[in-house]
Amino acid sequence: MRIRNLLNTLLQKQIDWSAYCQPLPDCSGVDILRLDLLHPLLQGNKALKLAGWWQHFERGNYKKIITFGGPFSNHLHATAAFARALDIELLCMVRGYAAAPLTPTLRDCLAWGAQLEFLDRSEYGLRYQHGYRQQLARQHQALVIPEGGAGSAGELACAGLAEFVGAYDEFWLAAGSGTTALGVAHELARLVFATRLVAVNVVADQGELQRQWQQRMPSGVDWRITDGSLGGFARQTPELGKLLEHYDHLGLPLDPVYTGKLLLAFLRHQQHGVNGRYRVLLLHSGGLQGRNR
Ligand SMILES: *Cc1c(COP(=O)(O)O)cnc(C)c1O
Secondary structure (H helix, E strand, C coil), rough: CCHHHHHEEEEHHCHHHHHHHECCCCCCCCEEEHHHCCCCCCCCCCHHHHHHHHHHHCCCCCEEEEEECCCCCCCHHHHHHHHHHHHHHHEEEEEECCCCCCHHHHHHHCCCCCCEEHHHHHHHHHHHHHHHHHHHHHEEEEECCHHCCHHHHHHHHHHHHHHHCCCCCCECCCCCCCCCCCCHHHHHHCCCCEEEEEEEEEECCCHHHHHHHHHHCCCCCCCEECCCCCCCCCCHHHHHHHHHHHHHHHCCCCCCCCCHHHHHHHHHHHHCCCCCCCEEEEEECCCCCHHHC
């Protein structure tokens, strides 16, 4: 499917999620929703978040998009593929230094026509400040999308998952900014589904961000958050490496930063025993470009 068609389908909630759903190999009663199969370049929850931001862009009077990410960012990669497909000018504000060798992620962004600007740690830290983003927006007549595609526009199309998710007792997903989880949770609350939402936090310490996120979680939804970071964002362990290899052999490719850690957290939890009639859905949120390191 072409990217423009995919985004329209997502916005109009016309996607048949069951076509992307399969049993988790090796594990009865558990399904996995393969958002990695949505599109080879615009995959996972980034397609959903960008669909909402695209609608926002189309309704405004913007000349370009500006957004933020690290040198391996799935969000930058997806946004660059999106911007190329829709012929939108894109400026990526990248954490790091121009002198460092380009990562495969950033090479793709450049090849797809994105402009890169490198920010040192302190300047990159300004990205959460409203005033800083406003100034950027004015200066460039741009839509400024927060890191990770976060925000209510990003949540919009994620809500489209809730109806499908509502058929399960439990829904597990990896959380970074928590945007996907929030989008689904608000819609679960609105539809009064009893599904329990379990967010596996892959960012070890988000401090203030996590507190804000917890405050925004709607009441009426049964949810919890569990730490799956293994001590730090993008931190790898031998156990995680083995798990990725195992699922590769079973035909289920996972990424090491988000979905691998989701599976690890879920399988550890499951060792404590799961009621056979309990139906669980896991979200494969994509991110496979991150394997090219
Ligand atoms: C960005 C990303 C996430 C995190 O999504 P949030 O909405 O920021 O919580 C999860 N999985 C993958 C593969 C991602 O690329």
